[in-house]
Amino acid sequence: MRAFILIPFAVCIYEIVSLILPLKLPLYGRILAYAILLSGLLKGMLYRQTPTGFEIIELPYGGALFISVIFNFIIVAFFMLLVKDAIFIIWKIFSRVKFPGYYTSLFVFSLAACTTLYGTYEGLKLPPVVNHEVKIKNLAPEFENFKIAMLVDIHADELTNESAVQKIVDRTNALNPDLILIPGDFVDGSVKARSKDLAPIKNLKAKFGVLGVTGNHEYYFDYHGWLKEIQNFGVRLLMNEHVIINSGDAKLIIAGIPDITSLMMGFTAPNLEQALKDAPDEPIILMDHRPDAARENAKYKIALQVSGHTHGGQMPGMYQLVKRANKGFIRGWYEIANMKLYVSPGTSQWNGFAFRLFDPSEISLFTLRSE
Numbered sequence: 001m002r003a004f005i006l007i008p009f010a011v012c013i014y015e016i017v018s019l020i021l022p023l024k025l026p027l028y029g030r031i032l033a034y035a036i037l038l039s040g041l042l043k044g045m046l047y048r049q050t051p052t053g054f055e056i057i058e059l060p061y062g063g064a065l066f067i068s069v070i071f072n073f074i075i076v077a078f079f080m081l082l083v084k085d086a087i088f089i090i091w092k093i094f095s096r097v098k099f100p101g102y103y104t105s106l107f108v109f110s111l112a113a114c115t116t117l118y119g120t121y122e123g124l125k126l127p128p129v130v131n132h133e134v135k136i137k138n139l140a141p142e143f144e145n146f147k148i149a150m151l152v153d154i155h156a157d158e159l160t161n162e163s164a165v166q167k168i169v170d171r172t173n174a175l176n177p178d179l180i181l182i183p184g185d186f187v188d189g190s191v192k193a194r195s196k197d198l199a200p201i202k203n204l205k206a207k208f209g210v211l212g213v214t215g216n217h218e219y220y221f222d223y224h225g226w227l228k229e230i231q232n233f234g235v236r237l238l239m240n241e242h243v244i245i246n247s248g249d250a251k252l253i254i255a256g257i258p259d260i261t262s263l264m265m266g267f268t269a270p271n272l273e274q275a276l277k278d279a280p281d282e283p284i285i286l287m288d289h290r291p292d293a294a295r296e297n298a299k300y301k302i303a304l305q306v307s308g309h310t311h312g313g314q315m316p317g318m319y320q321l322v323k324r325a326n327k328g329f330i331r332g333w334y335e336i337a338n339m340k341l342y343v344s345p346g347t348s349q350w351n352g353f354a355f356r357l358f359d360p361s362e363i364s365l366f367t368l369r370s371e
């Protein structure tokens with residue numbers, strides 16, 4: 001946990017030297033700038049490790065938003081300052097003209113502030129509906145135009161609070177979906193603190209109900225408590241199992257496996273073979289929170305895997321790192337052998353870094369068509 005504080009502290013010192021000091025602010029301005037910058041360090045102090053995972057110190061919405069904005073600024077400004085200082089070093093080597101430190105720092109400050117505000121807004125805004133037509137082999141005529149809405153990475157927290165989750169629910173219900181899937185990362189925080197923020201998902205409405213699987217974040221706080229609470233909210237969690245959706249004589253299989261974090265925490269390991277045991281020979285849609293096992297999953301007879309977890313990388317630069325960490329899968333459509341994979345950028349944002357830049361979130365709406 002110390003890394004969550006020490007690394008941002010080192011970054012803040014660098015930003016004071018490279019960004020604040022060249023601005024030549026009066027003393028009171030400098031003190032205010034240091035205080036605001038250092039307040040972003042509170043972000044790392046909000047997380048506490050417990051014997052069973054983490055707990056978050058709860059803040060009111062305004063406090064959580066302020067600290068998030070400052071923290072976002074620290075990260076955005078850091079990358080911009082690295083570029084500025086690389087230019088500074090090259091300038092010092094090749095030019096005898098004095099480096100315009102004041103103007104470059106002023107430019108970086110303005111650009112970082114605007115980027116931070118926009119990225120924070122993009123993270124907070126209500127996700128749009130994105131339509132996807134999915135061709136499925138051997139799809140029965142009864143499932144032609146079957147509509148599946150998918151929410152993933154809701155990450156209910158102080159910022160994605162009860163009101164925000166209710167708006168997502170209202171927008172989803174307005175689509176009149178036949179089925180709703182939620183493949184993981186419902187929430188961040190204890191059941192006691194967060195239950196009211198996630199509770200609006202109990203208002204989700206679909207003819208064939210709401211199905212889900214656990215994401216990694218379900219294991220960080222109170223796994224048993226959340227497992228019970230999420231199912232109390234009307235979501236059937238598929239833990240290495242499948243359900244059969246019947247329409248007349250036609251069938252569609254929805255399977256789900258828990259996130260791999262379950263294995264690391266000593267809980268039920270993901271087991272696709274078990275999830276598909278005794279499944280009839282009909283098209284299968286798989287929920288797996290992370291996309292990185294897609295190549296192994298494609299060895300089974302799966303028509304479509306839906307995943308999230310990557311948040312689409314959240315911003316240019318991080319996109320490449322997150323893509324590499326998830327075996328090349330980051331957002332959008334992929335074809336793996338006969339399996340289609342859709343990686344959603346997520347329906348909300350994660351409060352550890354509540355920021356999205358040119359990476360909009362979405363409510364996914366899949367319309368099935370026969371291939």
Ligand SMILES: [Fe+2]
Nearest residue numbers: 185215216309
């Ligand atoms: Fe995740």
